[in-house]
Amino acid sequence: xxxxxxxxxxxxxxxxxxxxxxxxxxxxxxxxxxxxxxxxxxxxxxxxxxxxxxxxxxxxxxxxxxxxxxxxxxxxxxxxxxxxxxxxxxxxxxxxxxxxxxxxxxxxxxxxxxxxxxxxxxxxxxxxxxxxxxxxxxxxxxxxxxxxxxxxxxxxxxxxxxxxxxxxxxxxxxxxxxxxxxxxxxxxxxxxxxxxxxxxxxxxxxxxxxxxxxxxxxxxxxxxxxxxxxxxxxxxxxxxxxxxxxxxxxxxxxxxxxxxxxxxxxxxxxxxxxxxxxxxxxxxxxxxxxxxxxxxxxxxxxxxxxxxxxxxxxxxxxxxxxxxxxxxxxxxxxxxxxxxxxxxxxxxxxxxxxxxxxxxxxxxxxxxxxxxxxxxxxxxxxxxxxxxxxxxxxxxxxxxxxxxxxxxxxxxxxxxxxxxxxxxxxxxxxxxxxxxxxxxxxxxxxxxxxxxxxxxxxxxxxxxxxxxxxxxxxxxxxxxxxxxxxxxxxxxxxxxxxxxxxxxxxxxxxxxxxxxxxxxxxxxxxxxxxxxxxxxxxxxxxxxxxxxxxxxxxxxxxxxxxxxxxxxxxxxxxxxxxxxxxxxxxxxxxxxxxxxxxxxxxxxxxx
Amino acid sequence: xxxxxxxxxxxxxxxxxxxxxxxxxxxxxxxxxxxxxxxxxxxxxxxxxxxxxxxxxxxxxxxxxxxxxxxxxxxxxxxxxxxxxxxxxxxxxxxxxxxxxxxxxxxxxxxxxxxxxxxxxxxxxxxxxxxxxxxxxxxxxxxxxxxxxxxxxxxxxxxxxxxxxxxxxxxxxxxxxxxxxxxxxxxxxxxxxxxxxxxxxxxxxxxxxxxxxxxxxxxxxxxxxxxxxxxxxxxxxxxxxxxxxxxxxxxxxxxxxxxxxxxxxxxxxxxxxxxxxxxxxxxxxxxxxxxxxxxxxxxxxxxxxxxxxxxxxxxxxxxxxxxxxxxxxxxxxxxxxxxxxxxxxxxxxxxxxxxxxxxxxxxx
Numbered sequence: 004x005x006x007x008x009x010x011x012x013x014x015x016x017x018x019x020x021x022x023x024x025x026x027x028x029x030x031x032x033x034x035x036x037x038x039x040x041x042x043x044x045x046x047x048x049x050x051x052x053x054x055x056x057x058x059x060x061x062x063x064x065x066x067x068x069x070x071x072x073x074x075x076x077x078x079x080x081x082x083x084x085x086x087x088x089x090x091x092x093x094x095x096x097x098x099x100x101x102x103x104x105x106x107x108x109x110x111x112x113x114x115x116x117x118x119x120x121x122x123x124x125x126x127x128x129x130x131x132x133x134x135x136x137x138x139x140x141x142x143x144x145x146x147x148x149x150x151x152x153x154x155x156x157x158x159x160x161x162x163x164x165x166x167x168x169x170x171x172x173x174x175x176x177x178x179x180x181x182x183x184x185x186x187x188x189x190x191x192x193x194x195x196x197x198x199x200x201x202x203x204x205x206x207x208x209x210x211x212x213x214x215x216x217x218x219x220x221x222x223x224x225x226x227x228x229x230x231x232x233x234x235x236x237x238x239x240x241x242x243x244x245x246x247x248x249x250x251x252x253x254x255x256x257x258x259x260x261x262x263x264x265x266x267x268x269x270x271x272x273x274x275x276x277x278x279x280x281x282x283x284x285x286x287x288x289x290x291x292x293x294x295x296x297x298x299x300x301x302x303x304x305x306x307x308x309x310x311x312x313x314x315x316x317x318x319x320x321x322x323x324x325x326x327x328x329x330x331x332x333x334x335x336x337x338x339x340x341x342x343x344x345x346x347x348x349x350x351x352x353x354x355x356x357x358x359x360x361x362x363x364x365x366x367x368x369x370x371x372x373x374x375x376x377x378x379x380x381x382x383x384x385x386x387x388x389x390x391x392x393x394x395x396x397x398x399x400x401x402x403x404x405x406x407x408x409x410x411x412x413x414x415x416x417x418x419x420x421x422x423x424x425x426x427x428x429x430x431x432x433x434x435x436x437x438x439x440x441x442x443x444x445x446x447x448x449x450x451x452x453x454x455x456x457x458x459x460x461x462x463x464x465x466x467x468x469x470x471x472x473x474x475x476x477x478x479x480x481x482x483x484x485x486x487x488x489x490x491x492x493x494x495x496x497x498x499x500x501x502x503x504x505x506x507x508x509x510x511x512x513x514x515x516x517x518x519x520x521x522x523x524x525x526x527x528x529x530x531x532x533x534x535x536x537x538x539x540x541x542x543x544x545x546x547x548x549x550x551x552x553x554x555x556x557x558x559x560x561x562x563x564x565x566x567x568x569x570x571x572x573x574x575x576x577x578x579x580x581x582x583x584x585x586x587x588x589x590x591x592x593x594x595x596x597x598x599x600x601x602x603x604x605x606x607x608x609x610x
Numbered sequence: 611x612x613x614x615x616x617x618x619x620x621x622x623x624x625x626x627x628x629x630x631x632x633x634x635x636x637x638x639x640x641x642x643x644x645x646x647x648x649x650x651x652x653x654x655x656x657x658x659x660x661x662x663x664x665x666x667x668x669x670x671x672x673x674x675x676x677x678x679x680x681x682x683x684x685x686x687x688x689x690x691x692x693x694x695x696x697x698x699x700x701x702x703x704x705x706x707x708x709x710x711x712x713x714x715x716x717x718x719x720x721x722x723x724x725x726x727x728x729x730x731x732x733x734x735x736x737x738x739x740x741x742x743x744x745x746x747x748x749x750x751x752x753x754x755x756x757x758x759x760x761x762x763x764x765x766x767x768x769x770x771x772x773x774x775x776x777x778x779x780x781x782x783x784x785x786x787x788x789x790x791x792x793x794x795x796x797x798x799x800x801x802x803x804x805x806x807x808x809x810x811x812x813x814x815x816x817x818x819x820x821x822x823x824x825x826x827x828x829x830x831x832x833x834x835x836x837x838x839x840x841x842x843x844x845x846x847x848x849x850x851x852x853x854x855x856x857x858x859x860x861x862x863x864x865x866x867x868x869x870x871x872x873x874x875x876x877x878x879x880x881x882x883x884x885x886x887x888x889x890x891x892x893x894x895x896x897x898x899x900x901x902x903x904x905x906x907x908x909x910x911x912x913x914x915x916x917x918x919x920x921x922x923x924x925x926x927x928x929x930x931x932x933x934x935x936x937x938x939x940x941x942x943x944x945x946x947x948x949x950x951x952x953x954x955x956x957x958x959x960x961x962x963x964x965x966x967x968x969x970x971x972x973x974x
Contacts, residue, residue, distance in 0.1 A: 266625040403635040425632045522678045528713030581642045
């Protein structure tokens, strides 16, 4: 076996880079700026760093010059950087000085995204008498290098100038507005002053710096300035702006409080800069999960981004930074609670879900904000402070169907049941007793509500035993047990009190009525454990209801049976329970039977 | 916004966090209302939303129920609904079936045949169904069958309904761990561990699979590192009950009972009542490992909130709870052995080493 060296086709490599490593050809601006910034960082003598981008028209088309006064390259380094291109593709991940050359090459290659030739003049800052080196690279992978006799140390200070000539299809990418826009997009937070010159005007790119690091005359001015910045960045108006800082991961920035309630299903999308250079607008794991009521703009100096550039590596440093950023938001909310409760109320009106998410996992926040949080209850939507005034014993149900069934009945009795079926309510409520003195909580279901209903006395039991036996007979095949109680509201003849196991088994049976044998057997197996518990729903007849009261005195068994089956189906319909085919038959038979009964009675009356 | 308008309910469901139970309940209610109104397309969308929500919130029984409804409607109206998405759901369901001991072997076989047949257009070589058959064989305690299906699955070309690249690598690693080849398992998941491949559950469950084997191989630093990294990922996914079991028993064998107890408490509500009983059995084994270690350490009582009768007022009588958990394990072990007609799962569950049992438990 013998060793051979394969040829790498530079053009193909560029295409590969532009389609995979880079998101689009416009990133050439980012890469050239990053090279310039790295070169400045690599120089350790005293100098005033700056980066100038100049646009002009050369013999072959529009040109762009990027000039920095960084470390520069010696002739030997110019040869070496090409030899080391691709040695490290982790630009920005470990931007340490020793990798400067390898990264410099990768960054420079991005010039081929818009130009077929790259020209580079460079003079090393390492020695006073370093010559100016001229390098010219072509897309086919060839290059020339030599001293430039026309440029001397006197008229070319240490540093590097890269010159690109736009290909015909890339003219728009070297247009002054585009270049200024891209430079601001990527580099507005970079430290060395950057200016774009187009022959007529100079366009400062980063003279304003990070707005959250500027001094302001008053907190009000600061807030206005940050809100204006947020609107420019995200193209939307925000409710408030909260400064962020974390010593872990060396992060600072601003959280903008959204003016609308976001979808909880939406992924986070914060804008993050890495040491001043834009990393992404879609960073998803830097802010705490519960902070979905804000969008952040953050500059990060001490965390590692992942290869996708949309997240930071999930390590201890990130955890610490996220916690510190979360603390900033907590402090903001606490400040509002103490000094501006009116604003907090307005914020919670929009973002109660986020506040619930926070409070569900954080005792301190729970204690602070619980009174401001709204809950859906059987008595309507109420703030917690109003619920606790009504009763310190909080009844709740984590089951949406159960809540719907109970709400009207509970309301008629003046009792307050909290709907805890939504995303964070259950956890919030269950943690209340541990955090607030004097509050107790109790999970209730329809069955426990029934316990509060008036029971029959012994005589009534005797009197209505036959009715219940008859009802039991009618409901025999429906996983449902009849009962007779007294409850409000009196206009409700029956209450269908379900339980989750019974509902599941009933749903399985409903599908089995329609389904094929194979699925029927499988569903039997899936429901077997729940069915073993013999769960039953309850159909409770309301003895306070005039119709039911009359029904109990009817001595015609056929009429009683028709009425029971019709009331059963009506209860299902009121609770929006899906009807099985035999429920529909029951309804049809009941209705027709009752009509016939009425017609017969009418005929008798006429006679 | 109305609670009786199925469109509103479905929108509300879609705006809920992906893994929340609220999303499931809202979608189910929307489905009922659409059905009551005879709106088939709306009902199909709502059942599909409910099916997805059931999967992510830890309700595989409901996922199966919704899928069965959708398949029936699809068969009644062959060109009306997106078959590809539906078959994805079906694939998830079939893999869960052996976890319910009341479903007979013959029915599971019939479902596998039906699912494989329906997927042929998207999976001509049957790669996806062969991999599921490998898993099913393991859950049925059929070791020779598992070896046979593993060979067929790994030789088959992938179709468009095959799992994503990250899941494939994770499955490959699990295969090698099953064969006791730690290094080959590690080699299989290189791109997953360095972040080049990821999905909703990988590398979460990948780290969980490796920690106990790494610790046993004496690579304790790496095991500790992967335990931390993996737990950070799974602790937000309560439904990944099997992975939680691994992270719990790891803290048992490393002697960190404080953390083992905290981890157990965090997901015990779902884990100990998980509807799919094979996963619940795995979680019961992890619970047994924790309670056993507490008893060995001489703790008669511990402040720990477990569901049902296992704790009272947030305190657990360790020996009484251990006895209850052993009974539940025995009941499930018997049910699986009776259905499987092998003793593989039962013997594993009854072994004196619950940590080893969790490590070797067939968890896709």
